[in-house]
Amino acid sequence: IIYACSDRSCLITDYLDGRLWTPHYFTRMRDLRSLAQRLRTLHSVPPPSMPRFDPIATARRYAEAIVRADGQERGRIESLLEAGVAAFARSGSASRASTIVHMDLHHGNVLTADRVYFIDWEYSQVADPLLDLACILAYYPRAVGHSPLLLNSSGLEDRGATVEMLSELTSVFTLLTYLWYRARRIARAVPATD
Numbered sequence: 409i410i411y412a413c414s415d416r417s418c419l420i421t422d423y424l425d426g427r428l429w430t431p432h433y434f435t436r437m438r439d440l441r442s443l444a445q446r447l448r449t450l451h452s453v454p455p456p457s458m459p460r461f462d463p464i465a466t467a468r469r470y471a472e473a474i475v476r477a478d479g480q481e482r483g484r485i486e487s488l489l490e491a492g493v494a495a496f497a498r499s500g501s502a503s504r505a506s507t508i509v510h511m512d513l514h515h516g517n518v519l520t521a522d523r524v525y526f527i528d529w530e531y532s533q534v535a536d537p538l539l540d541l542a543c544i545l546a547y548y549p550r551a552v553g554h555s556p557l558l559l560n561s562s563g564l565e566d567r568g569a570t571v572e573m574l575s576e577l578t579s580v581f582t583l584l585t586y587l588w589y590r591a592r593r594i595a596r597a598v599p600a601t602d
Contacts, residue, residue, distance in 0.1 A: 426521030433515060434548035437557060443513075443544070444561035446524040451507040451537040451563070460506045461533035463584050464489075464496050470587035477594045485587075492583040499538070499576035504567060507537040513544050537562070538569050542581040545574065552578075 411420040433439040471485045510517070511531040519525040533539075541558050545551055551558070555574055559565040592598055 426519045429515040429518040434551045440554050441561045442524050444558045448563040455508045455534040461535035467584050470591040473591040495576040495579040499573045501536040504536045506534050509535045509540045542577040545578040546581040
C-alpha cells in the first residue's frame with residue numbers, strides 16, 4: 409500500500425505488471441491448481457482477532473431489506489433462506505477453523521505475474537476458507553467438475569472438506585450473492601449489467 413485515505417475512499421498500491429484472468433482460466437486445471445495453491449497460502453496466514461463472518465446472518469439482513477421494500481416477496485424469500493440454512497448446516501462450515509478469505513474471486517480480481525495475485529480485497533473476511541472455493545464455483549459453474557482438484561490443491565481436503573460440502577456451501581454463496589444484488593437494487597440505482 410502506497411497511500412490509503414482514512415475515510416476508505418481511496419487506496420493506492422504498487423502497480424503489478426501481469427495478466428488479469430478471464431473466465432476461461434477457470435476451466436483449465438493448471439490455472440485452477442495455481443489459484444488453489446495460492447489460496448492455501450492465504451488460508452495459512454493467522455487471521456486477525458475479529459468476529460467470524462456469518463453468511464446466513466448476512467443473507468437474513470439482505471432478505472429483510474428486500475421484504476421491507478416488497479412484502480409480496482416474503483414467502484419466496486423465506487423459502488430461499490430456509491433452503492440456505494439447511495445447505496449451510498450440511499456444508500460443515502462451523503467445524504472448520506476461520507481464516508482470512510478473499511470472498512470475491514471474480515476473474516477481474518485475479519492476476520498472474522510471477523505468481524497468482526488476488527486484488528480488490530473489499531469483501532475479504534475472517535471466515536470458513538471453503539467460502540473462497542464456493543465463490544469460484546458460484547461465479548464459474550464450469551469449474552464444478554474440478555472440485556476435487558480445488559479441494560486437494562487448496563489443502564481443504566486435508567481439513568476434512570468434501571465435494572458434497574463444497575457443493576452445499578456453493579449454494580449458500582449463490583443465495584448470498586442473489587440477495588446482495590436484490591438488496592443493492594433497493595438501496596440505489598445500479599448498472600444495467602447487474
